Amino acid sequence: MRHPQTKKANSQEISSKWLDVSVPIYAGMVHFPDNPPIEIDTITHVERGDVCTLSALRIGTHTGTHIDAPIHFLPGGTGAEEVPLVNLVGPARVIEIKDSDAVKAEELRVHNLGVRERLLFKTSNSERCWETSEFVHDFISIAEDAASYLASLNTLAVGIDYLSAGSPETHRALLNAGVVIIEGLNLKGISQGRYELLCLPLKILGGDGAPARVLLKPLG
Amino acid sequence: MRHPQTKKANSQEISSKWLDVSVPIYAGMVHFPDNPPIEIDTITHVERGDVCTLSALRIGTHTGTHIDAPIHFLPGGTGAEEVPLVNLVGPARVIEIKDSDAVKAEELRVHNLGVRERLLFKTSNSERCWETSEFVHDFISIAEDAASYLASLNTLAVGIDYLSAGSPETHRALLNAGVVIIEGLNLKGISQGRYELLCLPLKILGGDGAPARVLLKPLG
Secondary structure, eight states: OOOOOHHHHHHHHHHHHHHEEOBOOOTOOOOOTOEEEEEEEEEEOOHHHHHHHEEEEEEEOOOSSSEEEETTTTTTTOGGSSSSSTTTTEEEEEEEOOOSOOOOHHHTTOOOOOOOOEEEEOTTTTHHHTTOOSOTTOOOBBBBHHHHHHTTTTTTTTESSSSSOHOOOOOHHHHHHOOEEEEOOTTOOOOOOEEEEEEOOOTTTSEEEEEEEEEEOOOO | OHHHHHHHEEEHHHHOOEEEEBBBBBBOOOOOTTSSSEEEEEEEGGTTTSSSOEEEEEEEETTEEEEEEEGSSSSTOOOGGOOOOGTEEEEEEEOOOOOOOBOHHHHTTTOOOOOOOOEEEEOTHHHHHTTSSSSSSSSOBBBBHHHHHHHHTOOOOOEESSSSSSHHHHHHHHHHHOOOOEOOOTTTTOOOOEEEEEEOOOBTTTTTTEEEEEEEEEEO
């Protein structure tokens, strides 16, 4: 009943079209300090003679690649189920950040950002932060002046390539303006340019965040 | 800093394009018997004076809307991270099942199924099973003759509108043939027809299943 040739074709097809920029979820993986550790327990397993394999996940709402919902930082804010998916599905730009300190408004201005763009920032985080399961403290995040600038442009979504977009003020500026924050991307090997973005977070009712799967397809 | 009009526009945009067929995830929601209960613990909350809201999820790999990976039923099978996404992203058909007992090969044959289709079965489950957080035992699932038929067509993906595709034999026939199984869809209000399918499961390393967000957009 196996069809290895069909499976091979599928795998080539996906690799030539969609690029997976999500980090894998596994027990003991890196997490933001004070967030719960990631634990996966096997309940039953076909290789132990059970009829099927089942497991239980114990994870935080901000595990790996995920989105932040307004309630993460804003009293009275909405939960993950109300995050508008149109902000997360559609054309997007990957922008390579040269600054080794932070994503700053000054650097963003040279990219002629329009209103209502989906923007993913590729920093040196993608090369240096995901290689270890220890939390990397000196990661690059979004400066408050950049967050205000992105908010003023009604940016649809902002992605960053490690586990936080930045300070509480950065988060509040973005979330207050309806900018959806995507954190925990791995953009290693992804060139600056235009892509079709698919970012689908779990529909967690009232969730302050939600793990997501994120794919990119190069445009033209 | 709030832009209610922009937010309203987003919401209309998404509702006119993408239909969300994922069930919400919440503490105490229905789960398949012997799977872990769904628990969500608030760790910190902005409305209690904390700097941000954080929570911990305790869920099964087969919670709500999810995919099954081959290792769920096949010794030596692959995990969720290797499920080919091309099977889960692309044109799909929603087929309304009239049979009140099971999805059977005889009924499927009248729909002139082609090879390598993505097929979502809308049964009476969508109307009657999701209204309660009690597990509904007499749900409609895929009969073994239908699973063999779908396997023979190299079907890319099969979706069902409650928490199991069917018996172990049904699962094994589908998974052995490389058919990706999507379970826990809510197809209430979705008409039979052609759609663009986006189904993105979490990338759980070695996961026997993975919760997913699933959207449909009507085609033509």
